[in-house]
Amino acid sequence: MSLTTLTTPAVRRKKIQEVKWHVIEDFCKGCTFCIEFCPVNALEESDKLNVKGVHPPKLKSEDACIGCGLCERICPEFAIYLEKVDKEGEGEEQR
Numbered sequence: 001m002s003l004t005t006l007t008t009p010a011v012r013r014k015k016i017q018e019v020k021w022h023v024i025e026d027f028c029k030g031c032t033f034c035i036e037f038c039p040v041n042a043l044e045e046s047d048k049l050n051v052k053g054v055h056p057p058k059l060k061s062e063d064a065c066i067g068c069g070l071c072e073r074i075c076p077e078f079a080i081y082l083e084k085v086d087k088e089g090e091g092e093e094q095r
Contacts, residue, residue, distance in 0.1 A: 015066050021059055030055065
């Protein structure tokens with residue numbers, strides 16, 4: 001599947017998988033790759049500063065993430081991870 005396919009309006013908001021999105025705030029170095037390359041524009045800078053003096057990313061809303069995992073793969077500091085949600089709603093860490 002190409003990036004063009006992921007960003008077409010028909011596919012844009014379709015959930016790929018149910019996940020819980022997490023960021024280890026103090027790992028973030030503020031590169032903003034996750035924010036810039038999110039195909040559904042689900043991330044923004046938080047108001048908080050981490051120990052490095054940068055604003056880590058946060059979800060714009062809980063249902064904004066479609067679970068594609070691009071942010072997790074593109075993060076050079078491994079600060080982002082997705083937790084797959086099973087049918088009972090309990091998370092199962094995917095690292």
